Amino acid sequence: MTLTTNDTGNPQEILSAQEQQWVDKFMDETTLFLGPDPEIMRNHQIHARTAYEDECISKGISPLEMDRIRKRLAGSLDEAFEMCESMGAAPGAKWADLSVAVYTAEGDVTYLSNRGVIAFSAVLHHPIRYIMKNWKDEPTVGIHPGDGFFHNDSRYGMVHNTDQSMLVPVMRDGQIIAWVGATIHEGENGACEPGGMPSGSETPFDDGLRASPIKIVERGHLRRDLLTFLQHSTRDPKLMLADIKVKMGAVRRVIESVDRIIEEVGQESFVAALRVTVENVEVEVRRRIKELPDGTVTFNQFMDSTLKENILIKFACKITVKGDRLIVDLTGTGPEILNRAINSPLGSTKAFMTQAILSYWWPDLPRSTGALSPIEVISEEHSWADAGYDAPVGQSLQGSFRGFSALQTAYAKLQFSTPKKYSNVIAPWFNQINDFLWGGTTQHGEQVGNLCADLNGMGGGAKAFRDGEDAVAPLFCAMADIAEQEVMEEEVPFLQLVSKRLVRDNQGFGKYRGGMGYEMIVASRGTPNWGFMTVTSGSKFSSITGMFGGYGCPTYPLSIVKGINIYDIIRKDPSQFDLSIERIMNEQPYEGGSYQSAHMGLQFDVAKEGELYMISQGSGGGYGDVLERDPEMVATDLQLDRISAQVATDLYAVVWNPETFVVDVQGTKDARAEARKRRIARGTPFREFIKDFVTEEPPADLLYYGSWGQDNDEEVFATHWGGQEPQRVKGKLSEIPLVMIPDRRVLKIEAQDKRIRELEAKYGETVLHKS
Amino acid sequence: MRVPMTEYLYIDLSTEQWVCRPCGHNLGDARGSYKEGTLVYDRDPREIHPPIIDPEKYEFTFSPDPAYCRILEYCCPKCGTQMETEYLPPGHPPTIDMIWDIDALRTQWEERGEDPELVVDYGPGENAVTDMRSTHEGHHNHSHR
Numbered sequence: 001m002t003l004t005t006n007d008t009g010n011p012q013e014i015l016s017a018q019e020q021q022w023v024d025k026f027m028d029e030t031t032l033f034l035g036p037d038p039e040i041m042r043n044h045q046i047h048a049r050t051a052y053e054d055e056c057i058s059k060g061i062s063p064l065e066m067d068r069i070r071k072r073l074a075g076s077l078d079e080a081f082e083m084c085e086s087m088g089a090a091p092g093a094k095w096a097d098l099s100v101a102v103y104t105a106e107g108d109v110t111y112l113s114n115r116g117v118i119a120f121s122a123v124l125h126h127p128i129r130y131i132m133k134n135w136k137d138e139p140t141v142g143i144h145p146g147d148g149f150f151h152n153d154s155r156y157g158m159v160h161n162t163d164q165s166m167l168v169p170v171m172r173d174g175q176i177i178a179w180v181g182a183t184i185h186e187g188e189n190g191a192c193e194p195g196g197m198p199s200g201s202e203t204p205f206d207d208g209l210r211a212s213p214i215k216i217v218e219r220g221h222l223r224r225d226l227l228t229f230l231q232h233s234t235r236d237p238k239l240m241l242a243d244i245k246v247k248m249g250a251v252r253r254v255i256e257s258v259d260r261i262i263e264e265v266g267q268e269s270f271v272a273a274l275r276v277t278v279e280n281v282e283v284e285v286r287r288r289i290k291e292l293p294d295g296t297v298t299f300n301q302f303m304d305s306t307l308k309e310n311i312l313i314k315f316a317c318k319i320t321v322k323g324d325r326l327i328v329d330l331t332g333t334g335p336e337i338l339n340r341a342i343n344s345p346l347g348s349t350k351a352f353m354t355q356a357i358l359s360y361w362w363p364d365l366p367r368s369t370g371a372l373s374p375i376e377v378i379s380e381e382h383s384w385a386d387a388g389y390d391a392p393v394g395q396s397l398q399g400s401f402r403g404f405s406a407l408q409t410a411y412a413k414l415q416f417s418t419p420k421k422y423s424n425v426i427a428p429w430f431n432q433i434n435d436f437l438w439g440g441t442t443q444h445g446e447q448v449g450n451l452c453a454d455l456n457g458m459g460g461g462a463k464a465f466r467d468g469e470d471a472v473a474p475l476f477c478a479m480a481d482i483a484e485q486e487v488m489e490e491e492v493p494f495l496q497l498v499s500k501r502l503v504r505d506n507q508g509f510g511k512y513r514g515g516m517g518y519e520m521i522v523a524s525r526g527t528p529n530w531g532f533m534t535v536t537s538g539s540k541f542s543s544i545t546g547m548f549g550g551y552g553c554p555t556y557p558l559s560i561v562k563g564i565n566i567y568d569i570i571r572k573d574p575s576q577f578d579l580s581i582e583r584i585m586n587e588q589p590y591e592g593g594s595y596q597s598a599h600m601g602l603q604f605d606v607a608k609e610g611e612l613y614m615i616s617q618g619s620g621g622g623y624g625d626v627l628e629r630d631p632e633m634v635a636t637d638l639q640l641d642r643i644s645a646q647v648a649t650d651l652y653a654v655v656w657n658p659e660t661f662v663v664d665v666q667g668t669k670d671a672r673a674e675a676r677k678r679r680i681a682r683g684t685p686f687r688e689f690i691k692d693f694v695t696e697e698p699p700a701d702l703l704y705y706g707s708w709g710q711d712n713d714e715e716v717f718a719t720h721w722g723g724q725e726p727q728r729v730k731g732k733l734s735e736i737p738l739v740m741i742p743d744r745r746v747l748k749i750e751a752q753d754k755r756i757r758e759l760e761a762k763y764g765e766t767v768l769h770k771s
Numbered sequence: 772m773r774v775p776m777t778e779y780l781y782i783d784l785s786t787e788q789w790v791c792r793p794c795g796h797n798l799g800d801a802r803g804s805y806k807e808g809t810l811v812y813d814r815d816p817r818e819i820h821p822p823i824i825d826p827e828k829y830e831f832t833f834s835p836d837p838a839y840c841r842i843l844e845y846c847c848p849k850c851g852t853q854m855e856t857e858y859l860p861p862g863h864p865p866t867i868d869m870i871w872d873i874d875a876l877r878t879q880w881e882e883r884g885e886d887p888e889l890v891v892d893y894g895p896g897e898n899a900v901t902d903m904r905s906t907h908e909g910h911h912n913h914s915h916r
Contacts, residue, residue: 293871293876298868300866421894422895425899465899539831540840541858555833559829582824585824586824595828597824682812686811695862699862
């Protein structure tokens with residue numbers, strides 16, 4: 001730091017160069033704590049070209065040679081990706097939830113493996129910048145050939161805390177010329193609940209392992225002291241050891257390729273190729289932005305859960321294009337909730353914006369930090385999409401996935417009028433992790449915590465010219481796998497009694513419908529200690545919308561049957577092995593069972609043998625007017641039991657023969673003409689409609705967070721518990737009180753106490769209540 | 772010159788009006804929101820997303836909760852085409868989802884020197900080729916290139 005005359009208190013006293021050096025040295029040596037650095041963490045731009053990069057580029061590199069280097073790197077990264085996928089111990093690794101990348105010396109991602117999670121391309125420059133700033137010249141750390149750095153805490157730059165990295169420098173003559181890194185969704189991380197994505201974390205310390213970038217590998221040797229600390233900090237020490245080795249092995253393989261490339265083309269051409277690729281992507285992104293029409297597209301989302309209770313919290317997003325500038329403005333987004341897990345660091349939110357850009361806007365671009373770099377993001381710290389240091393972020397995907405949906409959804413409107421498109425016009429992709437997390441003791445006596453691969457079965461959005469694909473891929477990874485359940489059952493003590501059966505009417509309806517999701521019914525077996533969790537919102541408010549007149553997805557409940565053992569039941573009567581959420585919950589066929597539905601934020605729940613836990617994967621959004629859907633496609637969906645007769649009649653206005661499923665063409669035409677007339681008859685002109693519909697404030701009984709409308713996004717509403725009762729407050733994000741939500745069980749007990757006292761008074765009973 | 776802006780909307784640069792693509796109805800000033808020219812209906816979301824488990828027995832049923840979520844349906848007052856839906860909390864002002872710079876749009880297309888109705892399609896791939904000319908003028912969606 002530099003002291004000013006004001007700081008020294010004496011306007012006449014100016015420090016000499018020597019004195020300033022002493023002050024700087026003192027300040028460096030006495031820094032208390034090197035926390036996340038806002039200068040690094042709020043910056044997603046590529047680093048300025050270094051003098052060495054400039055020198056390398058100025059010596060000239062032909063486009064052909066650069067292309068060769070890129071292709072060699074891409075091949076090598078794909079090989080390393082497959083190594084992680086084949087050898088990784090983490091379930092996530094086996095299903096492609098990982099990435100391997102090459103970075104410039106300053107940490108910009110130049111190239112990412114073709115498969116895997118693209119979001120990593122916009123977030124891993126943060127830890128490398130941190131290492132370069134704080135550890136490179138730090139005598140107790142330093143950076144040497146063969147070193148490897150580990151981190152997982154998203155406050156230092158990570159998609160979320162369940163991912164773990166291995167970042168390794170490529171060095172020549174003591175100088176860092178590049179980095180190679182592998183990152184895997186490891187799952188278990190020692191959080192308050194098993195599996196690495198706790199829905200129940202209430203402080204940042206409940207989020208589990210908080211590894212800032214640390215040197216876990218020193219000159220090629222894994223440090224056993226730090227490794228032991230990391231193993232001791234999580235529930236699955238075997239996983240920690242195995243995957244650190246796997247990541248290191250994969251990175252070493254890429255470095256061998258890098259060594260060969262440098263031998264062939266020379267160090268300077270290699271460095272130039274890395275840097276020019278990053279810069280080229282940035283230039284190309286600006287050119288593509290300029291092809292879009294100038295204007296503003298606004299898309300607001302409303303999330304209905306803290307994963308403990310139902311609320312409504314807004315994710316506001318205005319995207320403005322002006323020439324080659326594209327500005328994403330999140331003002332109006334609801335405040336962080338300081339004792340709930342849904343908050344996302346800004347870096348993680350931006351990572352998923354990049355996911356939308358590189359997989360749904362411009363999938364042909366190299367996956368580079370250059371893709372987000374020219375895009376401006378306006379966001380105020382302490383919203384739930386831009387969490388501060390003290391907010392828990394255990395289930396940050398709730399916030400960051402909304403960053404994805406904001407950009408993915410808006411792009412249909414941004415790009416529709418452009419003559420040159422790089423991806424199809426498409427409705428929203430499903431955006432929740434409808435999946436079981438689990439933990440406990442396996443049939444092999446091991447402690448584990450992780451998740452099913454079903455999160456990868458999200459329904460795809462409908463395209464402008466065809467239906468969305470069923471259970472096709474998660475939004476974050478185009479070529480992920482939903483895995484073989486039978487393989488998993490060899491390792492974990494539960495069965496998926498129903499797996500991958502589509503749920504009727506679980507669709508985003510439209511001219512083209514969204515891809516459907518399937519149901520999952522699980523029950524533990526042969527374990528002394530097991531439990532399940534779910535970590536999803538969207539049980540009261542649909543989590544995605546449709547596009548251009550199509551509808552969004554339905555909402556998704558968690559259904560549970562406690563107090564039964566399904567294995568005993570089907571052993572005695574095999575005909576009872578006829579399971580679906582619809583049948584079990586509506587018919588309640590098992591005597592003595594407790595049948596419950598709930599929202600999808602289930603904290604770790606002890607699952608006794610044979611108790612049923614049931615959820616459904618989500619649907620993609622529908623595209624276009626339902627009355628334009630080809631009646632034959634409606635009849636096909638009816639025949640396959642994908643939709644009910646009610647939906648075919650009431651929404652699609654199709655008339656058909658229920659015996660043969662043959663469409664009555666004229667009858668359908670007439671029914672649709674009538675349906676259009678009914679729309680016109682019941683619709684209200686916009687101006688009149690808003691007079692009746694719009695209210696000054698959110699409904700009094702909704703726990704609402706965020707701006708109301710879009711005229712004054714700087715004013716946000718929140719529900720604050722200053723005393724016993726919730727209180728609506730409004731003001732600027734920086735001015736409203738800190739938001740913490742009381743324990744819902746305490747609130748329930750208070751309400752029951754109140755009712756007891758009312759009843760005692762009513763019936764004249766005198767009871768002494770001691771506190 | 773008419774620029775297809777969504778599946779169901781043009782902007783006519785000569786009249787500076789939003790126009791319904793299926794029927795040609797004018798929906799208002801293209802410098803403002805097309806929603807001004809639409810009819811709106813406040814739909815109970817349970818009618819669109821029917822419950823799969825019994826709402827008499829359970830709070831969470833696969834249907835959105837109407838106290839949290841409404842679906843606004845926007846249609847053309849002339850032909851009844853549903854051009855947009857919007858999922859909103861009850862009482863939340865409808866979103867002005869698109870505001871375009873008409874002068875910049877005109878300049879952009881003048882520089883391109885092409886007829887937007889003939890060159891805009893749904894993106895890469897032969898299935899994405901479409902005819903953006905208005906269906907009410909006798910054109911039907913088939914490939915013209």
